[in-house]
Amino acid sequence: MMLVVQQRAMRDWLRSGCAAGFDAGAAPGLAVYRNNHRAALVACLEAGFPRTRAWIGDDAFLDTVIDHVGRVPPSSWTLDAYGEDFPVTLALRYPDDLEVAEIAAIELALDRAFIGPDASVVGIDRLAGYDWDRAVLHITPTLELLEGATNAFELWELLSAGAMPPAAARLDTPRALFVWRQAGISRIRIADPIEAQALCRVRAGLPFGDLCTHTAEAFGPDEGISRAGVWLGRWITDGLVCAIDDDRSIL
Amino acid sequence: MMPRPTFGLGLRKPHYAEFLSHKVPVDFVEVISENFMVDGGQPRRILREVRERYPVALHGVSMSLGSADGLDPAYLARLRALVDEVDPLFVSDHLSWSRIDGFSAHDLLPIPYTQEALSVVCANIDRAQAALGRTMLIENPSSYLALGPAEMTEWAFLESVCDRTGCGVLLDVNNVFVSAANHGFDALDYLDGLPHARVRQVHLAGHSQGEQLLIDTHDRPVPPSVWDLYAHVLPKLGAVATMIERDDDIPPLAELLGELATARRIAATGIRHAA
Numbered sequence: 001m002m003l004v005v006q007q008r009a010m011r012d013w014l015r016s017g018c019a020a021g022f023d024a025g026a027a028p029g030l031a032v033y034r035n036n037h038r039a040a041l042v043a044c045l046e047a048g049f050p051r052t053r054a055w056i057g058d059d060a061f062l063d064t065v066i067d068h069v070g071r072v073p074p075s076s077w078t079l080d081a082y083g084e085d086f087p088v089t090l091a092l093r094y095p096d097d098l099e100v101a102e103i104a105a106i107e108l109a110l111d112r113a114f115i116g117p118d119a120s121v122v123g124i125d126r127l128a129g130y131d132w133d134r135a136v137l138h139i140t141p142t143l144e145l146l147e148g149a150t151n152a153f154e155l156w157e158l159l160s161a162g163a164m165p166p167a168a169a170r171l172d173t174p175r176a177l178f179v180w181r182q183a184g185i186s187r188i189r190i191a192d193p194i195e196a197q198a199l200c201r202v203r204a205g206l207p208f209g210d211l212c213t214h215t216a217e218a219f220g221p222d223e224g225i226s227r228a229g230v231w232l233g234r235w236i237t238d239g240l241v242c243a244i245d246d247d248r249s250i251l
Numbered sequence: 252m253m254p255r256p257t258f259g260l261g262l263r264k265p266h267y268a269e270f271l272s273h274k275v276p277v278d279f280v281e282v283i284s285e286n287f288m289v290d291g292g293q294p295r296r297i298l299r300e301v302r303e304r305y306p307v308a309l310h311g312v313s314m315s316l317g318s319a320d321g322l323d324p325a326y327l328a329r330l331r332a333l334v335d336e337v338d339p340l341f342v343s344d345h346l347s348w349s350r351i352d353g354f355s356a357h358d359l360l361p362i363p364y365t366q367e368a369l370s371v372v373c374a375n376i377d378r379a380q381a382a383l384g385r386t387m388l389i390e391n392p393s394s395y396l397a398l399g400p401a402e403m404t405e406w407a408f409l410e411s412v413c414d415r416t417g418c419g420v421l422l423d424v425n426n427v428f429v430s431a432a433n434h435g436f437d438a439l440d441y442l443d444g445l446p447h448a449r450v451r452q453v454h455l456a457g458h459s460q461g462e463q464l465l466i467d468t469h470d471r472p473v474p475p476s477v478w479d480l481y482a483h484v485l486p487k488l489g490a491v492a493t494m495i496e497r498d499d500d501i502p503p504l505a506e507l508l509g510e511l512a513t514a515r516r517i518a519a520t521g522i523r524h525a526a
Contacts, residue, residue: 002319002367003317003319003362003363003365003367003368003371004319004320004351006363006398007318007319007348007351007360008351008352010351010356010360010398011351011352011354011356014356015354026396028395028462028463028464029394029395029396029397029433029464030396032395032396032461032464032466033356033358033360033395033396036358037356037357037358040357040358041357073354074354074355074356074357075353075354075355076355077285077313077315077323077325077326077350077355078285078288078313079357080289082357113292114292114293115289115290115291115292115293115294116290116291116292117290117291118290118291118292118295119291141290181292184292184293184296
């Protein structure tokens with residue numbers, strides 16, 4: 001039998017338990033390989049989503065993991081990537097409990113931030129001397145913006161602390177969550193959707209002066225400029241800004 | 252000056268702090284390459300700090316050298332970046348496959364010992380060595396299934412791979428023991444038939460008894476049977492780098508250093524020694 005045919009037969013065995021192409025004597029070995037394969041995927045999801053597991057319970061979590069393993073074949077060279085689609089599986093299984101997939105999305109984003117690209121950080125003491133009308137902020141590459149329709153953040157926070165979480169609840173208006181890495185540690189905070197929109201535009205290259213103009217148009221000159229200034233201060237202290245470019249220098 | 256044998260440990264998370272805060276008496280450490288093939292963050296920072304203190308060997312589990320549809324270029328690019336940063340003592344992976352048609356098994360699956368598989372493995376190793384800019388060490392795997400019919404023994408296959416590609420061998424003595432038990436060949440035939448001059452590194456580990464087969468679990472001390480095989484083969488090898496490989500139920504570092512002391516003793520005395 002050609003090598004590629006043998007390898008596809010093994011893949012089919014691992015995926016579906018179909019042992020076509022193998023003789024009966026192969027059964028013990030096939031069982032070991034299938035167990036190894038599935039155990040690796042289960043362990044990966046258990047390690048990646050401990051708060052989600054705590055929220056829905058061990059049995060429901062395992063059922064969902066088995067569903068996911070059946071639905072989503074691993075495709076990356078790294079097991080770390082296997083959890084990428086797990087929030088989708090949770091959303092499909094829990095269509096009326098949106099917080100389940102949102103807790104998983106938080107866990108996934110925190111893990112991604114932990115191993116995301118390194119970047120320098122602009123400190124609060126290095127803001128002088130820029131032409132702020134032209135200044136473009138370079139945002140840390142680990143930043144991920146999530147949208148939350150539920151109190152998943154509070155649930156995740158209390159589950160992380162080992163405390164009894166409250167009941168799940170939908171929010172009146174969706175909110176944003178910022179996830180990033182600062183000083184080697186993954187961080188998360190709630191953000192106003194308007195701040196999130198502003199940060200998205202800045203990350204896309206909108207100069208800070210233009211951001212101030214837009215905010216002034218939306219909120220009036222005083223409040224608009226004030227809001228932009230407060231955001232900038234927070235982004236700097238959060239370590240979200242990794243460089244400032246005003247065409248004269250890059251920090 | 253004659254090269255001397257060296258002795259190291261697999262570096263695992265529970266021991267990071269000790270390796271970074273003390274000078275642990277090892278000649279090198281080995282890390283799992285994939286754990287550090289990330290963009291940045293703490294894993295890369297720790298590896299840089301470890302590298303400042305110890306020589307590092309990179310040991311991979313996902314290159315899939317036996318894949319009939321070739322290697323993953325993204326994987327090779329990431330590994331090359333890590334190699335360039337670490338300047339490792341060795342870069343190794345297994346005589347196995349894990350990926351086909353975009354499906355990744357995340358396990359070390361067996362290859363049939365045929366001329367066709369030999370051509371595939373050699374082409375993949377040639378490509379990997381070109382991409383990495385250096386020769387690799389290829390480790391003999393534990394296996395639980397013979398994809399047959401075989402046209403040669405595993406050790407003859409390994410020798411042909413070395414001859415055709417110029418790669419070296421990472422000899423896992425425990426894997427020889429496990430595969431010999433599972434497939435019914437004599438482990439001494441394997442160890443005597445190896446291309447000894449190609450062996451650069453040796454892994455020592457423990458295994459478990461499964462329902463019908465021995466399983467390469469790396470979750471217990473090196474057993475006397477594996478020490479005996481190590482003592483048998485070591486005089487045939489040159490100045491190799493020996494290490495203890497423990498991946499589960501990881502004990503205190505002192506316990507692993509005790510096992511390493513046994514390896515040093517066997518190497519020093521050249522006599523058969525059961526731990």
